[in-house]
Amino acid sequence: MKLENLTFKGGVNVPHHKDLTESLPIEKAKEPDVVYIPLHQHVGAPCDSLVKMGDNVKVGQKIGQSDAFVSAPVHSSVSGTVKSITSMSTPTGQTVKCVVIESDGRNELDESIKPKGSLNELSPKEIIGIIKEAGITGMGGAGFPTHVKLSPPPDKKIDAVLINGAECEPYLTADHRLMVEHPEKIIFGLKAIMKAVEVNKGVIGIEKNKPDAIMALRDASKGEENIEVVSLKAKYPQGDEKRLINAVLGRVVPSGGLPMDVGAIVCNVASTRAIAEAILEGKPLYERVTTVTGHGIKEPKNLVTKVGTPFKDLIEQCGGFAEGSPGKIISGGPMMGIVQYSIDVPIIKGSGGILILTEEEARPEPMQPCIKCGKCIDVCSVNLQPLYLSSYALKKDFDKAEDLNALDCVECGSCSYICPAKRPLVESIRFAKREIIAKKKSKK
Incomplete structure (x- = not known):
């Protein structure tokens, strides 16, 4: 396989603007006083609450679950007291039921958080069960439950697992920093996925504008004969899973089809690391790395953030707005992110970034008639x-x-x-x- 500068047909070259945070190590966000944890953060059925007002909860305790196959449980990110269960807006624009928990500041871990055993000892079924119980979903896109992705029907023969380290959205660097700082966990997570779906080929694709991440993962994968790290042309939308499959494997997912239709499974870097932590530490998905960035914020950062933390808490930790008022606040990147009308919305499992644009940057250009330039x-x-x-x-x-x-x-x-x-x-x-x-x- 060619290992350098792989790409797909089409796409655009956009200014990266990653210099604001790409060299900044991941920091731990300040502990939130109150978290607002949505019971629906994923594709599929929403969860039913397993707790009620007045209950005491611990970090990692399961607080929401659904019996539907396409769903993912939700866990508390703090220890404390359930203050209410109420409907709130989330960064997706949806209004969903949220569990509101007041932190006691002790961060007492739930008893279920403990290592799940050696990867060699775990069966594929057990690995998928651990991933499901940990509530792991896609953390770079729509939030598809990972255990469902790793359970293709018998007629879909999978022969390759791709790890998506492209992070092609401008400004965002959360995945970049994970690859640089935690490459061993990403390799472990990939090996776990490969065992879960019983394949012998794993490929990690990273855009070439992240040379330190490529080097870190190549070093971490030395001696792993079935794992390759390939560099991708820095082009948008290289991180779309179907474009990644085309660039790396040369396969075309048919119209209306899924990666499994061409024998591939694609997982995001952050999800892969979460799988490693679920097995090695027994840790559910209750926190993630979020990039807070843009010329509209005073001190851009990459922050380990607990799910349910309000956007405003992170903005305050980053020094507040650079100007009196922001031009635009976006959950995600500038290309596919969702503009927010409030900073009271909570971080969810898919919150890879908060982008603050200045008023000048956010000013729209006047629309003109189509000239059919093609x-x-x-x-x-x-x-x-x-x-x-x-x-x-x-x-x-x-x-x-x-x-x-x-x-x-x-x-x-x-x-x-x-x-x-x-x-x-x-x-x-x-x-x-x-x-x-x-x-x-x-x-x-």
């Missing part, structure tokens, strides 16, 4: 026609949008970024997708 078609990594999809969406002709494979859009935003007329391409396509999906559900 640039959006050139950069689309899914080979769609964004200008026509957007046109049909704006006319509410969702049937024609569906005919042009609107549902294949990964909403990466490359088309909107490259458009010289500043058309709302990805926003309108996203609108069409929601309408198409809603229509399909109504027919069931």
Whole structure:
């Protein structure tokens, strides 16, 4: 396999802006006084609360669970007292039930947190069970429950596990710092995944603008004959799992298909490290590394943050806003992140970053009529026609949008970024997708 500068067709070259935090070691965030832990942080069914107001809880204690297969349990990130269970907004824009816990400051660990045994002694089924009980989900995207991803149907033959270390979103460096500072855990997590799905090939893909991460993981994987570390061209959206599969394995996931359809499983770097900690330490997923960055924050940082910590706590720890008021606050990166209307929302398992833009950076450019230059078609990594999809969406002709494979859009935003007329391409396509999906559900 070629190990250098792998890539895919399409995509855009965007300013990285990672210099703000890429060299900053991970710090521990200040302990929150109160956490607001959503019972729905993942794709699939929401959890039911296992606690009630007045209950005392410990760090790592399971506080939410669902009987549905596609779901993931939720754990307390502090020890303290449950003050309420109430509906709140989350960074995803959803309003969900949250367990509000007042910390007692003692961080007393739940008795269940203990090593789960040697990897050599654990069976594939036991590894998947540990991952499920730890509540591990995808931490770089939609939050798909990892135990489900590692349980493909018998007819899907998996022959490769890919670890996604691309982190192609501008500004964000949480995964980068994990790879530099904890490469051994990432290698252990990859070996655990490989054993869980019974494959002998593991590949870690990292964009070449992270040479220290590539070196750290190559050093950590020395002697591992079945593991390769490859460098990827620094191009957006290299971190999309289907683009990663195409770049590394040369395989094309079919329209409407999943990575398992081409024999691959893709896991994010942070999720892989969480798997290692679940086995080695018995630690559930109740905290993560979050990059707080942007020219609108005084002191950008990479912080180990407890799930449920309000955004405002992290912003305060980073010195507050650089200007009197921010131009825009984004959960995630500038390409696929979600703009926030409040800093009272909590960190969730998928919160890789909080981006603060200045008013100047956030000022929108005026929209112009489409000149049919075709640039959006050139950069689309899914080979769609964004200008026509957007046109049909704006006319509410969702049937024609569906005919042009609107549902294949990964909403990466490359088309909107490259458009010289500043058309709302990805926003309108996203609108069409929601309408198409809603229509399909109504027919069931």
